Each structure stands twice: as structure tokens, then as C-alpha cells.
Amino acid sequence: MNVKEYKFEFFNQKYTQKLVIKLLLVFIVLFITSILSKNKDFIVVGGLLSVIIPISIYLFNRKKIKxxxxxxxxxxxxxxxxxxxxxxxxxxxxxxxxxxxxxxxxxxxxxxxxxxxxxxxxxxxxxxxxxxxxxxxxxxxxxxxxxxxxxxxxxxxxxFDSKFIFPFLIIVTVGFIFMIPYLIYFEKKLPIIPLLISIGPFIALWIGYSSNKKKK
Structure with missing residues (x-):
């Protein structure tokens, strides 16, 4: 058989796991410290730093992941x-x-x-x-x-081969289908941002499930 060389990119799993744990610890320490201070200004500044610092560390180390x-x-x-x-x-x-x-x-x-x-x-x-x-x-x-x-x-x-994944996707889909008309009918304010955050990964699961079925 002809030998083909495949060149590809992958990510360092162990390094990424350690990095995520460190970022989570930095966030928790800064966030809890700012809350315990009971100073409104420090709470705001500490809350912002608890997000900005982990993101900055991640961006600085991102190249080491690939x-x-x-x-x-x-x-x-x-x-x-x-x-x-x-x-x-x-x-x-x-x-x-x-x-x-x-x-x-x-x-x-x-x-x-x-x-x-x-x-x-x-x-x-x-x-x-x-x-x-x-x-x-x-x-x-x-x-x-x-x-x-x-x-x-x-x-x-x-x-995606699990026998529970398809029923789970169907149940959640039906939930979304009924939830939106319900909120509109009862004149409830739609939680747009949380809704989009929850729908995004859910759509990705449907795509992954469909892709897996096609390949099989």
C-alpha cells in the first residue's frame, strides 16, 4: 500500500487541563476575596479582575496549547x-x-x-x-x-452511540418548542442571553449526533 504522511494540529490535553484548573482557582480566589471585603468599590474592582486576569493568562498561554x-x-x-x-x-x-x-x-x-x-x-x-x-x-x-x-x-x-442521547435531544427540543410560545403568550420577558447560551451547545449536540449517524 502507498504510505501517506498526515500532518495535523492537536492540543496538549494535560497542559490544558492544568491550565483550566489554575484559571479556575485564580477566579475563585479573586472573586471570594472581593466579596469578603464588604467594600462596594473593591467588590466591583475585584469582580472585574477575577474575570480579566484569568482571561489574560489564558490568552498569554494559548499558543502552548496547540x-x-x-x-x-x-x-x-x-x-x-x-x-x-x-x-x-x-x-x-x-x-x-x-x-x-x-x-x-x-x-x-x-x-x-x-x-x-x-x-x-x-x-x-x-x-x-x-x-x-x-x-x-x-x-x-x-x-x-x-x-x-x-x-x-x-x-x-x-x-453519540448512547441509546439515551436521541430521547434526550427530543425531550429538550420539545421543551424549547413549548417554552418560547408559552413565554410569549403569557407576555413574559424572554431571557434572550441565557436562551442563546443554552441553545448554542444544544444545536452543536444535534449536529454531532446527525454527523455520527451519517458516518455510521
């Missing part, structure tokens, strides 16, 4: 080069895998010796298209390997 990597898919193994660290994954060593497409792509391998190999490309931090192409091609090659070698390689269910 990494560049590449991979080459072979018949029996895939060779990864992630941020100049080379790793070879033999298909015979894989116990299960999960590939999920939602706001990017999550790529998770569980190896037979207990190790885990994870890569994520999230559209908040990265250009995700190239990694998504790689993940799709990887899964195709893995399926061929599984069929030809008759292995018990397991494809783990994604969040």
Missing part, C-alpha cells in the same frame, strides 16, 4: 510523530479504540498491556480537518486489519 504532529499509516502499524516524539502503535497490540467527531476529533486507543494513547484535535484550539481525515483513514485500515486477521479488536461506543 501542538503539531504527523502520522504514517502502514498495513500492520501506524507511526506517530507528536511534537517531535516518535511512537509506533502495532495493530496487534490494540485492545480497543474510540474515534469520536464532535467539535473536532477525539482519538483514543487502549493497548493490551494497559497503556492508553490519546490525541485530540479541538476546533477551539486547532485546525481540525487534517486530523479528522487521518482518524477516518486510520479506522478504515484498522477494520481491514481486523477482518483479515480475525482479531477481537473492539470499537468502543462514542457519546
Amino acid at each position: 501542538k503539531v504532529g504527523s502520522a504514517k499509516i502502514f498495513e500492520n502499524y501506524t507511526e506517530f510523530n507528536l511534537d517531535n516524539v516518535e511512537t509506533i502503535i502495532n495493530y496487534r497490540d490494540i485492545e480497543s479504540y474510540l474515534i469520536q467527531h464532535f467539535e473536532g476529533t477525539v482519538f483514543h486507543l487502549k493497548l493490551k498491556d494497559g497503556r492508553k494513547f490519546n490525541i485530540s484535535s479541538n476546533n477551539r484550539y486547532c485546525e481540525t480537518f487534517q486530523f479528522t481525515v487521518f482518524a477516518q483513514d486510520f479506522e478504515k485500515v484498522l477494520q481491514v486489519y481486523k477482518t483479515e486477521n480475525q482479531t477481537d479488536l473492539i470499537r468502543s461506543n462514542t457519546f
